[in-house]
Amino acid sequence: MTRQKLLLIMIDGVSADYFENHRRRLPNLSSLADDGFLVRRMRSPVPGVSMPGRASILTGVGADKHGIFGNRVLDNGAFVGAEPEHVRVPTIATLASRAGLDVACIGHALIKPEDASIYVPPCWLRGPGFTKMPRDGSISTLLRVKDPRNRLAAVPLPSYTRRADQSDGSSPTTDTLSGDQLTIGAAARLLQSKEAPDFLITEINTTDYFQHDFGYESEEAHFAVAFADALVGTCLESLRRADRRQDYAIVLVSDHGHGNIGRSIFPGLIIPETVWQSEGATLHVLVKDEQERQHVTERLSSHGAQPWGNDHVPGDLADKIATFMAPEGCDFEEIPHDHSSGEPLGRPKYKSTHGFRPGLPADDRMCIFSGAGVPKGLEEIADATRLTPTLAAILGLPLDLFPDRALF
Numbered sequence: 001m002t003r004q005k006l007l008l009i010m011i012d013g014v015s016a017d018y019f020e021n022h023r024r025r026l027p028n029l030s031s032l033a034d035d036g037f038l039v040r041r042m043r044s045p046v047p048g049v050s051m052p053g054r055a056s057i058l059t060g061v062g063a064d065k066h067g068i069f070g071n072r073v074l075d076n077g078a079f080v081g082a083e084p085e086h087v088r089v090p091t092i093a094t095l096a097s098r099a100g101l102d103v104a105c106i107g108h109a110l111i112k113p114e115d116a117s118i119y120v121p122p123c124w125l126r127g128p129g130f131t132k133m134p135r136d137g138s139i140s141t142l143l144r145v146k147d148p149r150n151r152l153a154a155v156p157l158p159s160y161t162r163r164a165d166q167s168d169g170s171s172p173t174t175d176t177l178s179g180d181q182l183t184i185g186a187a188a189r190l191l192q193s194k195e196a197p198d199f200l201i202t203e204i205n206t207t208d209y210f211q212h213d214f215g216y217e218s219e220e221a222h223f224a225v226a227f228a229d230a231l232v233g234t235c236l237e238s239l240r241r242a243d244r245r246q247d248y249a250i251v252l253v254s255d256h257g258h259g260n261i262g263r264s265i266f267p268g269l270i271i272p273e274t275v276w277q278s279e280g281a282t283l284h285v286l287v288k289d290e291q292e293r294q295h296v297t298e299r300l301s302s303h304g305a306q307p308w309g310n311d312h313v314p315g316d317l318a319d320k321i322a323t324f325m326a327p328e329g330c331d332f333e334e335i336p337h338d339h340s341s342g343e344p345l346g347r348p349k350y351k352s353t354h355g356f357r358p359g360l361p362a363d364d365r366m367c368i369f370s371g372a373g374v375p376k377g378l379e380e381i382a383d384a385t386r387l388t389p390t391l392a393a394i395l396g397l398p399l400d401l402f403p404d405r406a407l408f
Contacts, residue, residue, distance in 0.1 A: 001373060001393045001394065001396070002373055002396070003394075003395060003396030004247070004248065004249045004371075004372040004373040004394050004395070004396075005196070005197075005198050005199070005244075005247050005248045005249070005372070006198070006199045006200070006248065006249050006250075006251065006391065006394050006395055007187075007191065007200050007235060007239075007248050007249070007250045007251070007371075008057075008199070008200070008201045008202070008250075008251045008253075008391065009184075009187075009201075009202055009203065009204065009232060009235070009250070009251070009252050009253075010054065010057060010108060010201075010202070010203040010204070010253055010254065010255055011203070011204045011207055011225075011228050011232075011252060011253070011254050011366075012050065012203065012204060012205045012206075012207050012208035012209075012254065012255055013050075013207050013208035013211055013254060013255070013256060013257065013258045013354065014207050014225055014228070014254040014257075014258075014365070014366050015216075015254070015256075015257030015258050015259075015361075015362060015363070015364060015365065015366065016040060016041040016042065016257065016361070016364040016365055016366050017257070017361060017362070017364070018216070018217070018225065018257070018258070018366070019033075019366040020040065022217075022222065022225070025222060025225065025226050025229070026225065026226065026229040027229065027233075028229045028230070028232045028233040028236060029229050029232060029252060029366075029368060032232075032250060032252065032368050032370035032371075033368045033370070035370055035376065036250075036368060036369050036370030036371065036374045036376060037368070037369040037370070037374050037375055037376065037377045037378070037379070037407065037408060038367070038368055038369075038377075038378050038379070039366075039367035039368075039379045039381075039382045039407065040378065040379065040380050040381070041361070041364040041365075041380065041381045041382075042253065042364065042365040042366070042367040042381075042382050042383075042384060042387065043364060043365075043381070043382070043383050043384055044056075044255075044256045044257065044354075044363040044364065044365055044384065045062060045063055045312065045384050046062075046063065046282075046311070046312040046358050047069075047070060047279045047280065047281075047282035047312070047355040048256040048257065048280075048282075048354050048355050048356060048358075048363030049070065049071050049255075049256055049279045049280050049282070049354055049355045050071055050109075050208070050255050050256065051068050051070065051071045051073075051082040051109065051110065052068050052069060052070065052071075052255075052312075053254070053255025053256045053365070053384075054068075054108070054109050054110050054203075054255050055067075055068035055082075055087060055110055056255075056384040056385070056387070056388075057092075057253060057255065057384075057387055057388065058087070058091040058092050058093065058110055058111070058388065059087065059089050059090075059091055059092070059388060060092075060385050060386075060387065060388025060389055060392075060401075060402040060403070060404065061089060061385065061402075061403060062311075062312060062385070063312040063313070063314075064311060064312055064313060064314050064315065065088065065089055065314075066087055066088055066089050067086050067087060067088035067089075067314050068082045068086060068087060068110065069284075069312050069313045069314065069317075069321075070082070070277060070279045070282070070284055071277075071279060072277045072279075073086050074286070074317055074320065074321065077275075077286070078275070079275065079276075079277040079284070079286075082110065083110070083142065084110050084111060084112040084142070085112075087110055088314070090401070091110065091111060091112075091115065092199075092388055092391050092392060092395075092397075093105060093111045093112070093115040093116060093199070093201065094112070094115045095392065095397050095401070096115075096198070096199050096395055096397060097114075097115045097116065097117075099395075099396075099397055101197075101198040101199055101395065102117050102195070102197040102198045102199070103115060103116045103117055103118075103197060103198065103199045103200075103201075104116060104117060104118040104187075104190055104197035104199070104200045104201070105118070105119050105120065105201055105202075106118070106120045106183060106184075106186050106187040106190065106200060106201070106202040107120050107121065107122045107123060107158075107179075107183035107186075107187075107202050107203055108122065108201045108202055108203045109122045109125070109203070111201065113141055113142070113144070113146050116146065117148075117149075117197065118146060118147050118151060118152065118190070118197070119144075119145065119146035119147075120145055120146075120147075120152070120157060120183065120186060121142055121143050121144070121145070121160050122183075122203065122205075123158035123159075123160070123175070123179030123180075123182070123183060123205075124176075124179065124205060125142060125143055125160070126143065126159070126160050139160075143160045144160075145157060145160075149195070151190060151193060151195055152186055152189070152190065155185070155186050155189050155190075156182055156185065156186075157182055157183075157186055158178070158179045158182045158183060172209070173209075173210075173213075176205060176206050176209045176210075177206055177227070179205070180204050180205055180206045180227075180228075180231060181231070183202060183203075183204075184202060184204065184231040184232075184234055184235065185234065187200055187202045187235060188234045188235045188237070188238040189238070191235060191238040191239055191242065191244065191248075192238040192239070192241050192242035192244070196242065196244060196247075198395070199395060204228045204231055204232075206224045206227055206228060207221075207224045207225050207227075207228050207254075208258070209224070210223070210224035211224070211258045211351075211352045212350045212351070212352055212353065213350070213351065214351060214352075215260055215351035215352050216258045216259055216260045216351075216352040217260075218351070221258075221352075232252065235250075236250075245371070246371075246372055247372055248371050248372055249369065249370070249371045249372045249373055249374050249394045250368075250369070250370045250371040251367075251368070251369050251370075251390075251391065251394075252366070252367070252368045253365060253366065253367040253368070253387065254365040254366050254367075255365065256354045256355070256363050256365060257354055257356075257361075257362045257363040257364055257365060258352045258353070258354050258362065259352060259353070259354065259356060259360075259362030259363075260329075260351060260352045261281070261329050261330055261331050261348050261350070261351070261352065261353050262329050262330075262348070263329060263330045263345055263346070263347070263348060264330060264331055264332065264333040264345065264346055264347065264348035264349070265283075265300075265303055265304065265305060265326055265330055265331070265332050265333075265344060265345055266332075266333060266334070266335045266339070266344050266345070266346065267283060267285070267300070267332055267344075268334060268335045269335060269342065269343070269344040270299050270300055270303055270344045271285065271296050271299050271300065274286060274287070274292075274296060276332075278331070278332040278333055278334070279332075279355045280331050280332075280353040280354045280355030280356070281325060281326040281330065281331045281332070281353055281354070281355045281356045281357070282308075282323065282324070282325060282326070282332070282355040282356075283300070283305065283323070283324040283325075283326070283332040284321050284322070284323055285300075285321065285322045285323075285324070286320060286321060287320065287321065287322050288320075293322050296322055297322065297324075300324050303344055303345065304326070304327040304330070305324040305325065305326060305327070305332075306324060306325045306326075306327070306357070307322070307323070307324055308323040308324060308325050308357075309323065310322075310323055325356070325357040326356075326357075328356075328357075328360075330348075331348055331350065331353045331355075333348060333349055333350075334349075336349065365384075367382070367387065369390070369407070369408075373394060374394075374408070375408050377408065379407055382407060383404065385402070385403060385404035386404045386405065386406065386407050387407070388402060389402040389404060389405060389406040390406040390407045390408065392406070393406045393408075
């Protein structure tokens with residue numbers, strides 16, 4: 001395959017079923033799918049949540065290899081937010097940079113700033129608990145814009161000031177919408193600049209946030225996905241204006257799906273003595289030995305949680321973690337502040353979630369290829385491990401590092 005420039009846009013939490021059932025609401029995505037190569041159902045990794053989904057896009061291997069087995073991973077005996085330093089294998093950005101390509105990371109997670117010519121942080125990293133802060137109180141490099149040649153000079157970018165609350169009067173909803181608009185606006189400006197990158201990777205997050213808060217297929221969710229579609233259109237228009245549409249392959253993919261829930265399991269009331277981490281409908285519990293694993297399993301199973309294997313956990317951590325799946329229609333959550341009954345089941349904070357038991361279709365992802373060098377075609381079902389080698393093939397990178405084959 002002849003090397004092409006590549007624009008990769010990750011759209012958070014848009015399921016295969018949502019795209020299939022609501023394409024009429026999404027003119028840009030639908031047009032790209034009609035003219036290009038559509039994977040109708042791309043499987044999610046285990047668990048089907050944000051950081052493992054992003055890591056699967058970037059690496060082409062499972063969580064047992066790349067190390068991002070949840071939004072939070074085990075580090076010195078505690079669950080901490082997954083960061084680029086936790087990724088155990090080279091990412092597609094690393095490989096492209098090593099090959100001498102001009103890589104621009106505009107707001108995508110799990111990419112090391114040193115692997116990009118331009119690095120703009122994900123705007124959600126400013127939230128408390130997402131980024132490890134240096135002990136000297138300085139700003140983490142993950143929250144610093146890197147633009148040594150000032151290619152984004154005068155382009156408005158999201159704020160990366162960390163806030164522990166909303167005391168300045170802003171709202172999470174407004175922050176999410178404006179963060180996406182500014183992030184994609186920066187990507188679009190770069191695409192039509194004099195120095196358009198060889199590989200631009202970015203992401204849109206409003207879609208996941210709105211589904212969590214308002215529900216899958218809610219009117220608010222429809223608005224959020226249509227908003228994402230319009231942002232994609234902004235990038236397409238920039239390429240058209242610069243007469244570069246024929247120069248770029250375009251890939252649009254989600255990191256996981258979504259599905260409505262009606263009940264939560266509160267592990268803090270069932271196994272209060274343990275350290276645990278919810279990953280939507282998946283739960284990771286830190287265990288010190290087999291006896292504690294059995295104890296935790298008995299307690300959680302009595303409330304409907306299903307013990308699950310640890311094939312997704314790196315081998316050196318597998319004996320330290322017990323994995324469980326919630327029953328259908330449920331997730332795992334912290335104990336709500338207003339939950340006074342002591343019952344370990346209750347109303348969920350979120351109306352929709354992900355990370356469901358592997359094999360359920362709700363977490364299947366949409367995936368679209370279009371543009372330069374992309375054949376017209378359809379793949380009904382594909383594993384996540386086939387995405388990254390396809391990206392590598394588009395960029396003209398060697399494929400022998402990947403265990404699976406490219407889609408085309």
